[in-house]
Amino acid sequence: MIHHIRLIGLLISACSVLLACQTHSKRPPSDIRAATDKEMAQVKPEWIEKECNVGLYEELFVACVTVTAKQMPVLDVNRREQFGEHYDPAEWLECMKQSAESGKRGDGGCDMFKTRRVENPEYWPNPSMPPVQWPAAPKDPVYRSWMTSRHYFEALCKAEAGEFIYKTVSDVEGVYLVRPMNYVYTGDIFDKYVQYAPYVRSRGFGRRTDAREFRFVGQNKYSFFENPLPYHLSQIEINRFIIGDPSYFEKPKVADLTVARYSGYTGLPVPNGTSADMDRQMRVEYAKQVKARYGLTWREIRRPSDFEKGVLGSEIAIVDLASGEILALARGFAMAEQVTHAPSGRMQWSFPCPYNEKRQDLYSFTQAVLKPAAH
Template sequence: MISLGLGLIFLTSSGASPFKKDETPGERFRKAIEREAEYCVTHKIKPTNRRCDITKLQPADPLATEEGRFAHSIKIPSPVPEDSGYKLEMTPEQYFDHLCKTESGEFIYKTVENVEGLYMMRPRKEATDYELEHLYALEDPYGYTNHEAKRAEYGFVSPNRYIYFERAPQPPRFGQGTHQSDGSRTAAQRSAGYERFTGYDARHLESMKREPVESRESRYGFTWRGITRPHDRELGIAGGELIVLNLETNEVLGVRRGYIRSGMVRNNLTGIWWLTGQTCPAYGYRNGRNKDFDFSYWFIGKVLKPKNYEQSFKELTNGK
């Protein structure tokens, strides 16, 4: 087994904080939602005004779907410890630093060479702005990126990556190159068990081809799941695991476990904004961000290595 602990990227903001020093992100979040809910009751809100939607959001249910239940049933060789090491006097910064040092990282048990394609076992739902601003609405804020939720196929299919990418058929999105522009789906697409993406030249979105297929070709796939801990969300921290599997044997080939911290964002309702949270492991060395366009491929490509993996990794790091 190879365990790779990766460095942290810390985000700070200048100026005075609008939050009380001793409040936890959870306390700030609840107060903000209570104020907003009271406003929505005492003011006449037009039906077209969506500002009250955030008050109706519920915590994510990890077991609501078959894909979620399967992801949470997977036994991995290096499970999360039952005792997270949290201590009552810990600040959010201290607890996050502790989790990053003791639990986060890449755990690679076996690699596979010359992989042609892979199967996305649990597609991510595109999050709304209110869900990204909510402390509990997303199961796995760490692993979530808008790119993967909208156009995951473009992160995996290219001349230096995989030949094909497969997943269960997803609802079409307006304007997406591989989908019908009017939002419709053909009868074949509606009845297909899977959809397969091929042909992307890494330059033109329209070069990506999507076809409905009855059976998948992938021998390997990946899924994800959130980590639920008693104190994490209260301190503005969320964990998640990305799991790579042999689909024929259900053998776990690798796991990336990471954490994200938010709660001090100014100029929004709750102080939470998961897209720019502080993360570990952190990726995206090309532009200095915590999470970038290729967030999942950074890890999956190390486990399921395509034929041109070395070249694809040079592209990720600008040749460094």
């Protein structure tokens, strides 16, 4: 009897720790009836784009989320990092139907069952540039089977993390961002799999108000900064509330433009002006070709058992856009930890390594390698 009680206690403890017995078990079906074919035929693509939160009455809302669930891809175990830890179209559908019952549509409570990666493509400006030669992984990995996540994280930080400057350049006028990082919503940030390169994000990529040009352009800084045009256009609505200059929101009038170039900002107060007047110094122009000689990009790196242990690595490179040479590299790691105050199953990322008080963001690392020209 005592043995049985101890066994039950161990099972309860394990369930509490792993959250597997209570958090993501299949929820009981909603009392709302299933959508009919006729109702689903009325669903419009723009409703799905807005996740069905467009003021639909209950039957059409259920039809909309049902169509959405049918369009969600099946989880591919061979590409596990492309899908959230709790990705499940059927579970998402039931959760959304129950949100309609409880009056909590659109509160984000079901997002974890739909979370997928948002791709962050590279935009190389020079097709003839040789491929970038990223450093290979160490031949002798530091991972050992006995390691906890914390042990593994600390071992990788000690063995591999750091900033490596191979060459510096003086009198640099501007910089091009080869691979911007899209803004990641809360559900993605807390996910073990789909979070892109948390170390890179910690250096200033992918923030909600990611107008990085204001950090790079100014007095004693670079005279211009460049983004791929598709990324700039994707940020227009986000930046509309923080940047006042009209040039930010003008759409290109010529089809073959590829670059958004920012210049004119000094970072100095405008006489008798406000901070908004100072921001309006920054102007945007569209161009066919990248003007900068040097660019910034990043990539994820894989190490043995990294996803299993919740330890992710990534690298930032400063690249010569003519030769493909890497002038400098920053490599770091971050560890996923359970969030005690967030919805069950959510993760947060520990403060990544390495930590450099003097060079915490992307600009401070860049200007240590590409010395801005005096202007």
